[in-house]
Amino acid sequence: xRFRLILGLLSFWVLFLYSYGFAHKVNLFVFREGEKVSGExxxxxxxxxxxxxxxxxxxxxxxxxxxxTDEKGRFEVRIKEREPLLVRLIAGEGHLAEEKLEGSxxxxxxxxxxxxxxxxxxxxxxxxxxxxSMKITNSKNVEIDREMLKVVVKEVISEELVSFKGNFLELxxxxxxxRFQDIIGGIGYIIGILGLLAMLKARKEKG
Amino acid sequence: MHISEGVLSPPVLITGWGLTLIGLTISLKKxxxxxxxxxxxxxxxxxxxxxIHVPIGPSAAHLVLNGMVGILLGWxxxxxIFLGLLLQALFFQFGGFTTLGINTFNMxxxxxxxxxxxxxxxGRKNHKLSFISGFLAGFxxxxxxxxxxxxxxxxxxRNFLILCETLIIAHIPIAxxxxxxxxxxxxxxxxxxxxxxxxxx
Numbered sequence: 001x002r003f004r005l006i007l008g009l010l011s012f013w014v015l016f017l018y019s020y021g022f023a024h025k026v027n028l029f030v031f032r033e034g035e036k037v038s039g040e041x042x043x044x045x046x047x048x049x050x051x052x053x054x055x056x057x058x059x060x061x062x063x064x065x066x067x068x069t070d071e072k073g074r075f076e077v078r079i080k081e082r083e084p085l086l087v088r089l090i091a092g093e094g095h096l097a098e099e100k101l102e103g104s105x106x107x108x109x110x111x112x113x114x115x116x117x118x119x120x121x122x123x124x125x126x127x128x129x130x131x132x133s134m135k136i137t138n139s140k141n142v143e144i145d146r147e148m149l150k151v152v153v154k155e156v157i158s159e160e161l162v163s164f165k166g167n168f169l170e171l172x173x174x175x176x177x178x179r180f181q182d183i184i185g186g187i188g189y190i191i192g193i194l195g196l197l198a199m200l201k202a203r204k205e206k207g
Numbered sequence: 208m209h210i211s212e213g214v215l216s217p218p219v220l221i222t223g224w225g226l227t228l229i230g231l232t233i234s235l236k237k238x239x240x241x242x243x244x245x246x247x248x249x250x251x252x253x254x255x256x257x258x259i260h261v262p263i264g265p266s267a268a269h270l271v272l273n274g275m276v277g278i279l280l281g282w283x284x285x286x287x288i289f290l291g292l293l294l295q296a297l298f299f300q301f302g303g304f305t306t307l308g309i310n311t312f313n314m315x316x317x318x319x320x321x322x323x324x325x326x327x328x329x330g331r332k333n334h335k336l337s338f339i340s341g342f343l344a345g346f347x348x349x350x351x352x353x354x355x356x357x358x359x360x361x362x363x364x365r366n367f368l369i370l371c372e373t374l375i376i377a378h379i380p381i382a383x384x385x386x387x388x389x390x391x392x393x394x395x396x397x398x399x400x401x402x403x404x405x406x407x408x
Contacts, residue, residue, distance in 0.1 A: 025209070025301050044299070094210030094306075094360055178258055178299055186294040187251045193290060194247040201240045 026052075027176050028089040028097035029169050033158065038076040040169060041069050041089045041097065044176055048073025053090040058083055059100070123148045208271055208352055209257070209295070210310055212303030216363045223309025223359065230285035230315060237282050245403065249276045250287035254294055257301060268381035274348030275389045277318020278326055278341065279396075279403060288315040309359050317351025318344075329393055331401050338390040345389025349382035350375055 026049055030039035037056060041049030054075045055066045064085070069075045079085065085101040126145055215223075238246065256272040276284045289311045295301040302310045321344035328340040353375045396403055 025299060026211075088213075094208075094214050094356060096211040096214050098213060182298040183255060183258070186254050186298050189294055190250045190254060190290050191247050194243050194250070194286075197238075198240055198243040201238070201243070205240065 025176075026089060026091040026095045026097045027172070028087065028099045029172055030087045030099045030101055031165065032085070032101045034154075035078045035080060036076060037079050037085065037087065037101065039074070039087065039099070041073045041075070041091070042173060043091075044178065049089065049091050052092070055088045055090065057086045057088065059086055123152050208269075208310075208314065208356055209292075209302035210306045210313075210356060210359060212305055214363065215306060215309065215359060219359055219362045220305055220309060223306070223312050225308070226316075227285065227289065227308040227311040230282070230312065230319075231289060234282045234285035238286060242280075242283060246280060246283055246287045249280060249284075250290045252276070253288055253291035257295060258299075268378055270381070270385055270388065271314060271349055271352060272345075272385065272388070273314040273318040273352055274321050274345035274385060275341075275392055277315070277321045277348055278329070278344040278389065278393065280318075281322040281326070282319055284318045284322075285311065285315045288318070313355035313359060314352045316355065317348040320351065321345075321348045326404070329397070329404050331397055334394050334397065337397055338394050341393030342386040342390035344386075344393075346382045346386030349378060349385045353378045353382075 025044040026041060027044065028039060028041050030037065039054075041052050041054070043049060048071070049069055050071050050073060052069045052073070053066065054069060054077070056064045056077060056079060058064060058081065064079055064081060065077050067075050067077050069089075082103050084103045087099045087101060089097040089099075091097070123145070126148060253272050253276055256270040259270045273284070273288065276287050280287055289307070292302060292307055292310050292314070296304055296307060324347075325340040325344045329337045357375065
């Protein structure tokens with residue numbers, strides 16, 4: 001009776017402790033914008049991969065930099081090289097995720113100018129000057145500084161992309177989650193493969 | 208417990224495949240047609256067990272059930288665990304195909320050792336002793352899998368003590384849970400289907 005009681009208590013504890021979730025497969029999501037390489041590491045259940053090592057390599061295997069993820073599993077590094085990169089997330093205990101990044105087309109970064117006024121203001125100023133000169137000379141060949149235009153467009157796109165990146169990451173997390181049909185499919189495969197083995201063994205035993 | 212692709216050095220991967228192929232050969236030779244349905248059920252249980260995680264502090268660990276598979280199947284656990292791991296790699300990208308050999312050995316071998324250590328104490332007459340044997344099989348198989356995983360990583364990384372600390376000490380709580388689950392299953396099977404413990408493998 002006492003033994004049964006202990007078993008009952010232990011089973012309650014086990015059921016209390018358990019929650020159905022997902023194993024420790026680690027995933028990596030990386031973005032590259034100019035010199036900035038940022039991303040997020042997370043486990044299959046969407047939990048952040050905290051304080052995990054991040055290493056950035058060239059495709060030839062040269063290590064460029066390393067860092068660790070923060071408490072939200074995020075990281076950000078600056079890479080000056082334009083070539084394609086390989087980002088590795090090392091979660092320990094043999095868990096690793098890798099992601100390749102295309103080479104950056106342009107190295108122009110937001111830190112390019114060090115003036116007190118912002119780039120947007122500078123472009124506005126430049127545009128004003130252009131309009132003024134246009135009025136004065138009435139010339140048709142107005143040229144806006146290409147570099148400045150790129151910086152401004154980039155800033156606006158970056159702002160717009162924040163929500164898109166968030167949605168994209170959520171979508172990627174959803175895709176990485178274990179689906180019920182995969183579990184059923186896996187069990188089906190096991191039964192199928194072993195059924196085939198049983199058939200072969202039975203034939204061998206008959207023959 | 209599932210070592211990912213790209214972590215281990217080629218000699219470790221080749222050794223893992225070699226050991227697993229030896230285990231699979233013995234397993235397939237010993238496997239009788241009558242035992243195949245049991246292997247299928249336990250392989251399916253192993254396949255799903257990794258999806259059940261237990262929160263341990265800020266992290267979480269998942270069940271392996273290699274002790275339960277080992278104590279019920281003996282050498283046949285190599286076939287069950289190999290199939291389970293192959294499908295986990297295929298469907299969920301747990302572990303990997305190059306590491307399939309070493310992962311199979313790391314999880315199946317402690318189960319086989321448990322079979323030879325504890326199977327003899329499991330019987331209908333003494334449920335308490337059977338529960339304790341089941342518990343120890345689950346507990347030690349889990350820690351054994353942690354030890355072999357640490358050893359595999361050490362042969363590539365050379366920081367064995369830190370790995371052992373992470374993989375074994377951190378897995379003690381989940382090993383306790385695993386031991387309890389195995390103990391319960393052993394006692395339950397003794398009540399409803401005691402003949403599963405009679406088969407020699």
